[in-house]
Amino acid sequence: MTLPAVEIPSPCFVLDEGALRCNLEVVDLVRQATGVEVIVALKACAFWHVFPLLAQHSDGATASSLAEARLAREGFGPRVHTYAPTYSDVDFDEIAALSSHVTFNSVSQYERFRVRAAGVSCGLRVNPGYSPVETDLYNPALPGSRLGIEHLENLPDGIEGLHFHVLCESGAEDLVRVLEAFEGRFGEFLPRLRWVNFGGGHLFTKEGYDVELLVETLRSFKNKHPHLRVILEPGSAFTWRTGVLVSTVEDVVESGGVKTAMLDVSFACHMPDCLEMPYMPAVVGAVEGSGYRLGGCSCLAGDWLGEWDFGRELRVGERVVFEDMIHYTMVKTTMFNGVRHPSIAILRENGTLDVVRRFAPEDFKNRMG
Numbered sequence: 001m002t003l004p005a006v007e008i009p010s011p012c013f014v015l016d017e018g019a020l021r022c023n024l025e026v027v028d029l030v031r032q033a034t035g036v037e038v039i040v041a042l043k044a045c046a047f048w049h050v051f052p053l054l055a056q057h058s059d060g061a062t063a064s065s066l067a068e069a070r071l072a073r074e075g076f077g078p079r080v081h082t083y084a085p086t087y088s089d090v091d092f093d094e095i096a097a098l099s100s101h102v103t104f105n106s107v108s109q110y111e112r113f114r115v116r117a118a119g120v121s122c123g124l125r126v127n128p129g130y131s132p133v134e135t136d137l138y139n140p141a142l143p144g145s146r147l148g149i150e151h152l153e154n155l156p157d158g159i160e161g162l163h164f165h166v167l168c169e170s171g172a173e174d175l176v177r178v179l180e181a182f183e184g185r186f187g188e189f190l191p192r193l194r195w196v197n198f199g200g201g202h203l204f205t206k207e208g209y210d211v212e213l214l215v216e217t218l219r220s221f222k223n224k225h226p227h228l229r230v231i232l233e234p235g236s237a238f239t240w241r242t243g244v245l246v247s248t249v250e251d252v253v254e255s256g257g258v259k260t261a262m263l264d265v266s267f268a269c270h271m272p273d274c275l276e277m278p279y280m281p282a283v284v285g286a287v288e289g290s291g292y293r294l295g296g297c298s299c300l301a302g303d304w305l306g307e308w309d310f311g312r313e314l315r316v317g318e319r320v321v322f323e324d325m326i327h328y329t330m331v332k333t334t335m336f337n338g339v340r341h342p343s344i345a346i347l348r349e350n351g352t353l354d355v356v357r358r359f360a361p362e363d364f365k366n367r368m369g
Helices: 017-034 048-056 066-076 089-098 107-113 172-192 211-224 272-276 361-367
Strands: 012-016 061-063 080-083 101-104 121-125 159-163 195-197 229-232 243-255 258-263 287-295 304-309 319-323 343-347 353-357
Touching (some): 012 017, 017 048, 048 343, 061 066, 101 159, 172 211
Parallel strands (some): 080 101, 101 121, 121 159, 195 229, 258 287
Antiparallel strands (some): 243 258, 287 304, 343 353
């Protein structure tokens, strides 16, 4: 991504419209070659300024809360698939009114709300008992998982679909193994269903992903179960490597022989996945190695990451650019400590920068009441 010569606010999330369109070409290839429905997972990208473009290259959206369901309905129309680990009395009626499909995490939740879901296609989330995800925090198939039903004795009346979600930035070969586990555990119910949702985590826009194997796998499943609608709800695949987070060095401190470049962004506030995953982002013009820690601007002692070798000394006022920050990272941004959100911008295909949102201290107050 080549940033424009014009001044970019700092900090700022910048989405590259051209890179997004390249990803959408792959999305369309998968849709057209297989006949599956590919819907946008808002939990990975709630950047509503690009919803009109995403809506042209998808089959709807998936939501995990009332707020997401409202946004999905506004941006993608009536094709809203909603799943939440648990629903509340306060929100459920509006969620059902906004959704075309609602998936329940347990039979007891379905029984509790089924009458109020009249007119909506209802499903159950199931746990195939296998996931390739190695980080426990992101693995929903671990023993004792609260996500999805492990064993289903009978298919409750009114259930039209099953949903599983056990992948995370995974390859096509992982889906092959997951489908084997899913059909082995729940295959007996497939003849009685109308749809199956394969969840997210299908990173088919990543370089090196075996798109041919994905297409072959999806076609094979549909050939075995021609009566079923098959749905994928990737998150990262739509906005993979489509943008950056631009920051500025505000100070350089040294303690115990360690140099830390103090930035106007925060890992705790703006990039929490870097601390919780842990996930090491790429930094433009730097490689991992002895040099500089990158320090965040919050008061959390652990708000730092690194080290990176820039091949030179960093100076106050320089820009530090984190790559691939549009999917998940941007939606996890918080205002802990009252730290200001980064601005949000789109780098248009003609090279101009469209700053669609700047945040102010008043936004922190407004969040509190």
